Amino acid sequence: MGEIIRVQKGTKDILPADIAVWHKMEASALEIFTRAGYKEIRTPIFEATELFKRGVGDTTDIVNKEMYTFEKSERSLTLRPENTAGVVRSYIENGMHRLSAPVKLWYKGAMFRYERPQAGRQRQFHQVGVEMFGIEDPSADAEIILLALNYLKKLGLPNLSVELNTLGCSKCRKEFRALLIETLRPHYDKLCDDCKERFEKNPLRLLDCKVESCKAIFALPEVQKVIQADYTCPDCSLHFEQLKSYLDNVGINYTVNKLLVRGLDYYNRTVFEIKSENLGSQNAVCGGGRYDSLVEQLGGENTPAIGWAMGMERLAALLSEEKEEKLDIYVISNNKLEALKLAERLRALNYSVEFDMAGKKFTKQLEKAAKTAYFAIILGEDELNGGYLTLKNLETAAQIQFPLVNLADFETHTYKFISTNSSEWLQSKLSMLSSGFVM
RNA sequence: GCGGGUUUCGCCAAGUGGUUAAGGCCCCGGAUUGUGGUUCCGGUAUACAUGGGUUCGAAUCCCAUAUCCCGCCCCA
Numbered sequence: 019m020g021e022i023i024r025v026q027k028g029t030k031d032i033l034p035a036d037i038a039v040w041h042k043m044e045a046s047a048l049e050i051f052t053r054a055g056y057k058e059i060r061t062p063i064f065e066a067t068e069l070f071k072r073g074v075g076d077t078t079d080i081v082n083k084e085m086y087t088f089e090k091s092e093r094s095l096t097l098r099p100e101n102t103a104g105v106v107r108s109y110i111e112n113g114m115h116r117l118s119a120p121v122k123l124w125y126k127g128a129m130f131r132y133e134r135p136q137a138g139r140q141r142q143f144h145q146v147g148v149e150m151f152g153i154e155d156p157s158a159d160a161e162i163i164l165l166a167l168n169y170l171k172k173l174g175l176p177n178l179s180v181e182l183n184t185l186g187c188s189k190c191r192k193e194f195r196a197l198l199i200e201t202l203r204p205h206y207d208k209l210c211d212d213c214k215e216r217f218e219k220n221p222l223r224l225l226d227c228k229v230e231s232c233k234a235i236f237a238l239p240e241v242q243k244v245i246q247a248d249y250t251c252p253d254c255s256l257h258f259e260q261l262k263s264y265l266d267n268v269g270i271n272y273t274v275n276k277l278l279v280r281g282l283d284y285y286n287r288t289v290f291e292i293k294s295e296n297l298g299s300q301n302a303v304c305g306g307g308r309y310d311s312l313v314e315q316l317g318g319e320n321t322p323a324i325g326w327a328m329g330m331e332r333l334a335a336l337l338s339e340e341k342e343e344k345l346d347i348y349v350i351s352n353n354k355l356e357a358l359k360l361a362e363r364l365r366a367l368n369y370s371v372e373f374d375m376a377g378k379k380f381t382k383q384l385e386k387a388a389k390t391a392y393f394a395i396i397l398g399e400d401e402l403n404g405g406y407l408t409l410k411n412l413e414t415a416a417q418i419q420f421p422l423v424n425l426a427d428f429e430t431h432t433y434k435f436i437s438t439n440s441s442e443w444l445q446s447k448l449s450m451l452s453s454g455f456v457m
Numbered sequence: 458g459c460g461g462g463u464u465u466c467g468c469c470a471a472g473u474g475g476u477u478a479a480g481g482c483c484c485c486g487g488a489u490u491g492u493g494g495u496u497c498c499g500g501u502a503u504a505c506a507u508g509g510g511u512u513c514g515a516a517u518c519c520c521a522u523a524u525c526c527c528g529c530c531c532c533a
Contacts, residue, residue, distance in 0.1 A: 079532080080531080080532075099532095131531095131532075133530095134529095135525085136527070138532095144533090223531090298527080299528065300532075300533080305532075305533060326533095329532085379490080383493090394493085400491075408492095410492080417492085
């Protein structure tokens with residue numbers, strides 16, 4: 019026996035016992051996004067490394083230290099660390115700018131980041147996300163935030179907090195950044211090591227620091243004055259005000275967090291996060307914002323765009339456990355060929371069916387049936403000789419017999435009861451029998 | 458990349474220098490050769506993360522490595 023091979027650090031099997039919640043997330047995504055006119059798109063797991071360098075930004079941590087990059091045939095390829103760049107690439111490459119705006123897309127799938135695993139963080143994880151292209155109006159921002167909330171509501175997570183901010187456009191952001199750096203420069207030496215690191219790279223992030231000595235500096239009046247002052251240009255301010263007005267009018271609760279900065283370079287104007295208190299330190303389930311210059315940056319026409327992504331593992335952590343689905347029918351028989359044939363007939367009628375392949379004794383087969391299915395169909399020697407089946411309701415123990423030949427009729431007329439309430443289903447069987455319905 | 462903790466069967470777990478290393482769950486079988494989910498009995502034919510060391514003797518003490526978990530950075 020060789021040594022066993024384990025899953026890689028930061029990756030996980032999603033086992034059958036835990037899959038129900040994933041089916042729920044995926045089915046809800048399809049339903050909610052389709053309802054708002056979004057179409058699913060599936061792009062490749064790996065892309066040219068250059069796409070992420072240009073798209074996500076080569077000053078970001080994601081690009082600098084977290085990408086799974088490899089060479090093949092003298093090409094540099096990278097496992098996608100996020101999916102916005104890939105979707106934008108596809109949008110451009112497939113000429114989607116010629117479609118009538120807005121172009122609305124959604125996706126789900128695995129992403130890869132080489133990071134130290136932690137609560138709510140894996141190296142392979144899953145995101146579900148949406149992107150909308152071609153609309154600059156703040157109604158697009160409002161719709162896409164509502165879409166996130168509708169999805170969370172569908173999943174039964176309606177009470178998460180929404181944080182909102184505007185980064186302004188490239189011009190107003192630059193001004194603010196320059197002023198902030200200038201104001202903080204006299205205090206540079208007193209900053210913590212992390213903050214010194216952030217000072218040039220991403221000064222907006224400084225303000226989020228948890229170190230007391232840094233907090234003290236940010237509390238200084240001259241620094242507060244810069245933070246609180248509004249440096250967004252009139253156009254950006256108007257956009258933000260309009261968005262807030264839309265949200266107010268549809269009754270969405272949110273808080274404006276001036277310190278909210280997103281770590282990806284492509285964001286401008288609106289950024290937002292949706293957080294939960296029950297997730298430990300990685301508490302954002304959803305993050306997104308506007309990225310009006312990305313399409314052009316990746317070689318397309320100047321196209322406004324906005325989107326968000328949710329971490330599915332984090333969603334799953336918030337969702338209560340879903341029960342494992344039971345089988346509709348378990349066929350009990352010692353004649354494997356007849357059992358297989360019957361199982362196939364029933365499967366063709368859309369039932370989920372299993373039968374015994376292990377050659378267990380009758381009692382054991384029934385025991386297995388009781389654990390895994392709503393109904394048992396007994397196809398033993400008596401039944402085979404007599405040309406009938408015995409149907410047993412495993413909840414009530416009631417059972418009835420019916421002729422084998424008319425199986426199709428029997429099943430079509432009763433299918434609708436099986437998924438709702440099995441007892442009702444059986445009752446209906448019995449009443450049809452007594453009213454002379456021929457099975 | 459930097460901290461702190463963890464590790465005993467498929468899962469949960471008792472055990473702190475001398476034990477055949479408890480127990481529970483799950484799974485399989487029997488009691489019950491065609492009527493279950495309760496109960497009782499039995500089984501899972503080399504479980505102490507790995508490699509060294511200390512000791513007459515190590516799951517237990519020491520060192521190293523790995524693992525997973527939790528935090529920092531950052532992100533979903």
